[in-house]
Amino acid sequence: MYKKIRIESSVENLRIVENAIDEATTVLGISQDNYGKILVSAMEAVNNAILHGNKLNPEKIVDIEISYKSDLLNITVTDEGPGFRPETVPDPTTPENIEALNGRGIYLMSHLADKIVYSEKGNSVTMTFKNILS
Secondary structure (H helix, E strand, O other), X not given: OEEEEEEEOOHHHHHHHHHHHHHHHHHHOXXXXXXXXXXXXXXXXXXHHHHHHOOOOOOOEEEEEEEEEOOEEEEEXXXXXXXXXXXXXXXXXXXXXXXXXXXXXXXXXXXXXXXXXXXXXXXXXXXXXXXXEO
């Protein structure tokens, strides 16, 4: 299974991604527990791409690829922004950051996905989910 989605950088387009995740997980027969992990991770990645990568510029595109092969679901989200270094994002679980309103998306993604890989530039992330079928 392979699906590619291109959206303009507008938070209203998050529903398009949610619908695609719903469709893919239904077709594959993914368990409800795994569905939640996949949906939260994908939505965080796309939201970060729209807000932080493309700075809400509707002329910039976010590409989302969903693929399933050999019991691995991969979701890749790529924006047109300058990229970032994930290791520079503050840990939201430390006392000085615990009450911060932002900064939990990358933490959630890295704990919900089985594997997470950023491109060298830092404008693309691939999240891998293993053993997800019911």
